[in-house]
Amino acid sequence: MRALQFTTYGGPEVLEWAEAPEPHAGPGRIRIAVRAASVNPIDWKTLSGAGSRGEPMTGTGYLGFDAAGVVDEVGDGVSDVAVGDEVLGRGQHTQAEYAVLSSWAAKPPSVDWAVAAAAGVAGETAERGLRLLGVQEGETLFVDGGSGGVGAAVVQMALARGISVVASSSEANHDYLRELGATPVLYGEGVASRVRDAAAGPVDAVFDVAGKTPVEELVALAPEPSRVVSIANFTAGEAGVRVTGGGADSRPMEALAEVAGLLADNRLVLEVQTFPFDRAAEAYRLSQGGHVRGKLVLVP
Ligand SMILES: NC(=O)c1ccc[n+]([C@@H]2O[C@H](COP(=O)([O-])OP(=O)(O)OC[C@H]3O[C@@H](n4cnc5c(N)ncnc54)[C@H](OP(=O)(O)O)[C@@H]3O)[C@@H](O)[C@H]2O)c1
Missing domain, CATH: 3.40.50.720 (NAD(P)-binding Rossmann-like Domain)
Known part of the structure; x- marks a missing residue:
């Protein structure tokens, strides 16, 4: 599969959309085939090495903290979703063709993939x-x-x-x-x-x-x-x-259930701008500029 990645800290210019090992759903997790993943400021903060205390990188870095897609693996202990279900949620390394989610809710059928992906971290x-x-x-x-x-x-x-x-x-x-x-x-x-x-x-x-x-x-x-x-x-x-x-402040499953309900009722309407994954650098630059209205979302 392909994933957004970087091997040195820096700005959007160091991003690459390239082959990466496939992740798998461990206990209490699900894997999705990603249909959309949003960009959050934490992505470019991570990319810049802001949290690394000046230590150089070891290995490859991956990005993305929310996404929407179709469930294709269900980890042990998960009983509320099945393969083929459409979900939105939160996880790590979600800016990829496949991603593991740690919390999720059913995607309302009326809601676009990009809007569903945008709702995870923000909601x-x-x-x-x-x-x-x-x-x-x-x-x-x-x-x-x-x-x-x-x-x-x-x-x-x-x-x-x-x-x-x-x-x-x-x-x-x-x-x-x-x-x-x-x-x-x-x-x-x-x-x-x-x-x-x-x-x-x-x-x-x-x-x-x-x-x-x-x-x-x-x-x-x-x-x-x-x-x-x-x-x-x-x-x-x-x-x-x-x-x-x-x-410890988070109750992600409850939060995402509320968010999905509001999306379904049109009481939460998220304005999104979409970019293909291979143009992620443009979305990152816009996000870094600090004046985005609504959300930026990456799509395959
Ligand atoms: N602690 C957490 O759990 C957590 C979770 C998510 C996000 N965050 C952080 O929260 C911040 C916001 O995240 P986000 O995703 O909402 O970012 P965002 O979408 O990039 O926010 C951009 C918005 O910020 C507004 N803005 C710029 N300067 C401002 C100012 N001086 N006063 C008030 N608003 C201003 C802009 O309004 P105009 O376009 O009108 O200028 C723009 O609409 C980021 O620092 C992010 O890292 C923290």
């Missing part, structure tokens, strides 16, 4: 952050960075729970945020006062998706620091903010 992250915030129906949430992959999922999943949403983006994405059902504000200096003006009443919780606004400003918007969650500012914990990177 699970959105569900996790909203649950950690404990934000309830009738409350007001500020989403800092509402127009990207995770942000658009947070906005729509919050609205589906009856939460009012104020969200930040560049001016160019304000109509998009309005279409999703949020009240848009411009990000950058002075964002907190724009949020106070835009919210009909107090802000009850803040979901920091972008990690760009000084955390003190976000904390000042919320009733208390614990009602701020960040997925992108890993020093925000010093201000009492809940920082989450997944791990």
Whole structure:
């Protein structure tokens, strides 16, 4: 099979779409024939060697953390899916012709492969952050960075729970945020006062998706620091903010079931731009630029 891969840390120019060993589904896992796999910022962060503490690479690196496809191997202990089922989910090394998933949900038949693939990381992250915030129906949430992959999922999943949403983006994405059902504000200096003006009443919780606004400003918007969650500012914990990177905070199967249900009902609509796998470098460059609306997805 072919997989996106790299043998030296670097930028999108070091990516290769080339032959690779086939993975197999171990216990509690499934393997899919990949129909689409999304690009997330973690992909180019991994490619750059950001997590390697300066150590050189040993062996070949593979990329991709979510995908959608057709089940073709079922590991021991898995009973909720069978070979031939169409699923979306999360895993590792998903930007390949075959990939192993560690969590999944049935793909709603009405949902495109690319949209289904886009929902894994973004949807699970959105569900996790909203649950950690404990934000309830009738409350007001500020989403800092509402127009990207995770942000658009947070906005729509919050609205589906009856939460009012104020969200930040560049001016160019304000109509998009309005279409999703949020009240848009411009990000950058002075964002907190724009949020106070835009919210009909107090802000009850803040979901920091972008990690760009000084955390003190976000904390000042919320009733208390614990009602701020960040997925992108890993020093925000010093201000009492809940920082989450997944791990023990995740309930991926529950999250993906919720995401699939919302996709089926058109209450979660993900805008996607697709690229063939052999043009992955273009998608990575766009993602690195930091101004993608919705999601970038690779397809065979
Ligand atoms: N901790 C976790 O578990 C976890 C999980 C997933 C993602 N992440 C991290 O979360 C971040 C967002 O991920 P993503 O997939 O949503 O990325 P993305 O799709 O690339 O997000 C792009 C969006 O960010 C917006 N943006 C750029 N500068 C901004 C600013 N100063 N303030 C607010 N928004 C701004 C852009 O809006 P405009 O186009 O309007 O400028 C664009 O729509 C990344 O750092 C990613 O690594 C963490």
